[in-house]
Amino acid sequence: MELQQAGPIGVFDSGYGGLTVFKEIIKKLPQYDYVYLGDNARAPYGVRSFDTVYEYTLQCVEALFRLNCNIIVLACNTASAKALRNIQQKDLPKRKSLQRVLGVIRPTTELLGELTRSGEVGILGTQGTVSSQSYVIETQKFFPEVKVYQEACPMWVPLVENREHDSPGADYFVKRHLNNLLSQSQGIDTVLLACTHYPLLMEKIRAHTPGHIKIIPQGEIVAGSLEDYLKRHPELDALCTKGGGREFYTTESVDDFNSKANIFLGQPVNAKYLHL
Template sequence: MINANALPIGVFDSGVGGLTVLRALRERLPQEQFIYLGDTARLPYGTKSSDSVLRYSIQAAESLVNQGIKYLVIACNTASSVAVEALRERFAPMPVIGVIEPGSIAGCAASKSGHIAVLATEGTVRGGAYQRAITRLEPKAQVMAQACSLFVALAEEGWTDGAIAEAIAHRYVDELFRNDPSIDTLLLGCTHFPVLASALRAVIGPSITIVDSAETTARAVHAELVDRGLLRDAGPALRPILQATDSPERFARVGSRFLGESFDASQVELVDLGLTPPRIRTPPP
């Protein structure tokens, strides 16, 4: 009989950005086993149609569920905005969480003025998920959202601080603050963006609160595992199982910066979401 508590937690993203969420999860839940799937063959999700993102999200989630997991984390803002409810319905009663709701809760808690700026991908901004989530929590909140597509490329190239990163940050955020000087909170609505926090801080100054949804998502996962009695028994920290749908070499090279530790291509499993058969992993003892 399989011990549900010992099953891994599945995490998926369109690429490597969600490794910032995995990093926060591992810090919060060091005894848990994680399987991370980056759909690198089809990134970025942020420029795709909602129908495509939903289809990709279902395929990625099914791949993880077929491996035997106890919890599904959507570590992609675009996929969270499009697919979280569909995946909850499809895989109930297994818990499913996206990054938008925890990030919105943290943004509302951080803002004293109720004026919040969201930096995200084109797809997340276009879908309005953060705007809806924040105003659902705080109906009087004023939310401005800015698509920052170049931030993804900067993050993946490692150009996360210095003159180039700061110049592009100025182009994205200066107009936001000109249009609404009362903004006091900057919510990073893409998992790539936390690695650009130092460049953003240099541009916006010390008085604006920067909120990253990774840590708040990790706290929410921990709380739900406790509520459901699904925490794995304490034990030695386990290396995450890393999977990608294309180019393990690039995934390792770029992803090491997001995960905060080095790994190489030999530690990345190449999977095909259309062809990989279901497989149940033996949970760790």
């Protein structure tokens, strides 16, 4: 085992959406140092193949390792669905270290069955996440009796990233996909927002969803899961520096990132450019 130097926790997303998860992580665990990396130059990942998403995600994970991150959270549903398993099973074993890469799907599905009373849940996500069937497969592992229904919402990410999520036009796409999902079963009582962009559409999603249905964003779940993971793995917690530092990197325009990041994080950022 290599001697490792302590460093920040890495948080990765294909773009801006992971900042909604990052926001909840730093709220729950403010004492840690963090590095956030958005691969904005190659976003969105949701429409790309499994092989491409794996290649891009691995490159970004390796970049975060070079920035001395020992724990990396893939705060991206598409990367978690299409790349995490390969990275955990093929790539990490080659590294003689305690470095770990975590995703957002498993911690969410570990709780999903406890959130529904009817035993029927709906998943709203990107085309990549939905077609991977990851939420269906993982939920069945923990709660085999729960029925999972899915709906891909390809227009929702562009609406958010182009600052149209509050516009009247967004209502059409929100209502359309919610209707598509809920028409699959009258028993759905819990809907998961399986994309980190979607919490910004929460007001409209809530307006077009019957009041008895719970709408679940992932940020708090992932933050709570990371806190629990660090408690259960003190040897990894010891490799995380705790100075309350925050660094942001993007593979695209720094000015664009700084401008749009504020929408997701709710505070100004000063990002640096990272060449992969």
